[in-house]
Amino acid sequence: MPNAPSTPALIDIDVVRAAALSCTKCRLAAGRTQVVWAAGNLEADLLFIGEAPGFHEDREGEPFVGAAGQLLDKLLGEIGLDRTKAAIVNVIKCRPPSNRDPQEDEIDACRPYLQAQIDHMAPRVIVTLGNFATRFILESSVGITRARGRKYRRGEATVVPTFHPAAALRGGRFGGISPIDAIRQDFRVVRAVLDEPPPQSRHPVEEVVAASEQLDLF
Ligand code: SF4
Secondary structure, three states, X not given: OOOOOOOHHHOXXXXXXXXXXXOOOOHHHXXXXXXXOOEEOOXXXXXXXXXXXXXXXXXXXXXXXOHHHHHHHHHHHHOOOOHHHXXXXXXXXXXXXXXXXXXHHHHHHHHHHXXXXXXXXXXXXXXXXXXHHHHHHHOOOOOXXXXXXXXXXXXXXXXXXXXXXXXXXXXXXXXOXXXXXXXXXXXXXXXXXXXXXXXXXXXOOOOOOOHHHHHHOO
């Protein structure tokens, strides 16, 4: 679980990025073309968190550049946003071989980079795309089908879990709804939260309500 947000002024994100770009802390360094740090605007109020780079991301060095990225851009446009209004990152910064699932020790090794990105941004809204990001942020083993459809608190951030756009491309139905319809529902929630007046204080450090505790309520 990510720690409580720290004071963003203490985070020099350029230093962290430089460290990430030459990182060899886990086995994924051996097979990558390049580290995939972030896309979009790391000063924005909105942060999307995906799983790990795929083939195209590994080649181009940017998250969500393939078909899933195009769908994400389309869905963002439907709520009046684009990549200048959001940052897009992954839990894991290097491509796992053959796009296999990230392993627990790889997630742990890469955790400080995502934590630094979150701390630097102190986003108003965090959208977790799919199981890995949702479990990382909610500190829970719950799957996305069960987690989505609700908002959670993490510090001052509102967490909105939804399906990964790749799931929408695969089709099917989960929990009685198609992933694409679910994402559209969840994105309307994102838009509504962003349209609320901004909180007085952006960066509290004293209290975080664990999202896993909220899940236990249901
Ligand atoms: S996945 Fe993360 S921890 Fe592993 S080598 Fe890449 S940047 Fe480092």
